[in-house]
Amino acid sequence: MTKLYDDGVKILAVAPMMDWTDRHCRYFHRQLSGDSLLYTEMVVADAAIHGVRERLLGFDASEHPVALQLGGSDPAKLAEAARIGEGFGYDEINLNVGCPSDRVQSGTFGACLMKTPELVAECVAAMKGAVTIPVTVKCRIGVDHQDPEPALDALADQVFVAGTDALWVHARKAWLEGLSPKENREIPPLDYDRVYRLKARYPNRFIGINGGIQTLAEARAHLAHVDGVMLGRAAYHTPAILAGADALLRDEVAEAFDFAALIDTMADYADRHIASGGRLGHVTRHMVGLFHGLAGARRYRQILSTDANKPGAGSEVLRSAFAAVELIRDSEAA
Template structure:
């Protein structure tokens, strides 16, 4: 049984993951998708660097050429990642133009070749994240064909976003909302693959929902819920993993983020690179609106420092239990 936070372009960068790790020790974190060519040729520390506290953390790769995927996987393993994941679910135009992402649902043999190449290159787990199908594919057929191919190639897990992707006619944002969710299709896949890891993703908003999905699958993955309302992650370790943990001390979280942000600024970064991921942290609490206002304005100013985080936090009225933790 596993709980994960989905790879999300422009969102799950190292700063976001550092925040999420302050809230849950056990959840598996994923990077944004990084194109294999960029890993091989680009600025590796900028693209792949992460804080040691992020473990367990998985590197998601985009690509379709087995040799390049294998090389990028080797580089990721050397950087210390705990898992390499292949993106077979992203429907953006940029991804399609590179012949990878969701369009690979149409070429399961090529996906299998990529998995096999990565498995031969690294010792850490190699996994795949996909959709239930694309365009006019029959999900009942397409998902089985892909899963059979990747597991035969040695994949250690398959995470399934329980929607189709439409490669033409819908934007990436629309592809996250408009195609209907079909959780039962993923459940049926798991029922046919009792000895293989099948995780589910797509539209999961609460830990109650995650727990229900875990009755029929091996893993549940939060996407936007984790980003927009990250405090929801504070109960993951106790509810999903059954650990006896104290309530999260949000003052300590802010302190940790302030120290982290100061280090980032010393290295040439800006405060907003960190705080942009923290805007939803106190969603629904008294003072949350003022907290958001301070982060959204003061943190963007030239020379802004970690004191802005403490000023924003001072506006929040925490529940008694959380404040006393």
């Protein structure tokens, strides 16, 4: 793949999402799109330094390009965690400056860092000094009662001087009090134009956009204004959207996707995971929405949601669920 953040290279990414974008999810998404940039769940710097690293940071080689998102506000700790991440083989280190959860705020990182752009810049500079791979930042357009115009400019000014290779912007404010993390993803209004203005201010820097993007057609429209598009819940709940991502990035017409081959690959992957002591549900929970909107999707979901979590469940459950989709679709086509 072309080096990340080369001049003129457009990127489509799957956002870092807590409890969702684990290694099994990323492996699944990689089978749908070979070119999309994948992100880990956020890993707190202290956990990367002191935790069980293989469990927290391990990934399959097929996931490349894959980025490690870190949470923290201590430049020295973030530098050490970034160094560890590079050692594991990640293609990028990303700093979380957007998560609004109480747990993140209590650690003085995430979206509350929008209030201290100088500290964010110190963290970026420390990480840049520790690794040779790209260091990026994912932020909001502001928090609480900040005016998004000066707030986002202030953060961008600081982190670009510090050397960040890209700025990914969730085009919503974060409200640190009064809204839950889920509400923070839905209630604050989207302001894509604010991100476009930032790109106009920094025409030679990589600016990516995130927030509420539901379709590849919407992604294509955004790419006329910015350098990258990050899909979140749409990629997770309707993962088949990723089957057309590579064609979008190459400006080609998407070919019919081979879902049967995908199921074979995921069944083999699930078998390996089970053989290593895991459970089928660890893998299939990320696949429930695969056939969303298609004939047979309901029966497919029912099988995965019930049978995949039974003791001793094996990959035959996944194959059975897919067979139900095929049978229903074939009967409706007859």
